[in-house]
Amino acid sequence: GQQLNQSPQSMFIQEGEDVSMNCTSSSIFNTWLWYKQDPGEGPVLLIALYKAGELTSNGRLTAQFGITRKDSFLNISASIPSDVGIYFCAGQIETGANSKLTFGKGITLSVRP
């Protein structure tokens, strides 16, 4: 099946720093999504991207749909302690009723105060 690659598995940053995360695939995707999961909770949608080249912001978060449609990145600016969690990328290759989301393995972000 399709795979989405997220690395590294863990990232450690200092409060106030910016951080960027990548998600790549060998397949072309039509939709890219970024989710955050807090400990003991379900994933929460942060940003959805639908067009190649699209750049979308949600507060301190910015995500881009790569021009090749094989990658996406998420940037968090001026990190704060509550940014701690697991960040998943997800994508859809097709559209339509039976298309399914593929998830990356996630990146665990730690923020040092």
Added chain:
Amino acid sequence: NAGVTQTPKFRILKIGQSMTLQCAQDMNHNYMYWYRQDPGMGLKLIYYSVGAGITDKGEVPNGYNVSRSTTEDFPLRLELAAPSQTSVYFCASSYTNTEAFFGQGTRLTVV
């Protein structure tokens, strides 16, 4: 507006036992999904439904069954629990089959 509600939150099963994980959504979403999450492995799709009365297999359906008799409910059934089914299970729903909203999860341990 409760969103996606999963019960129970935690469960311990013995090998060979059966149980049903409940999922309900109050957003009138047609699409519903069951995922399992194992450490460091992301989310794997077990089953999904595009509407009441319609279900289909995802990536890892073996050992599970689902039904969708109403728009609101999408229970997941384990008939003969095995240690490999120890995982965190997430139910999700979507209006557009893209932006999925997740429940809080059910942590299942099979011993």
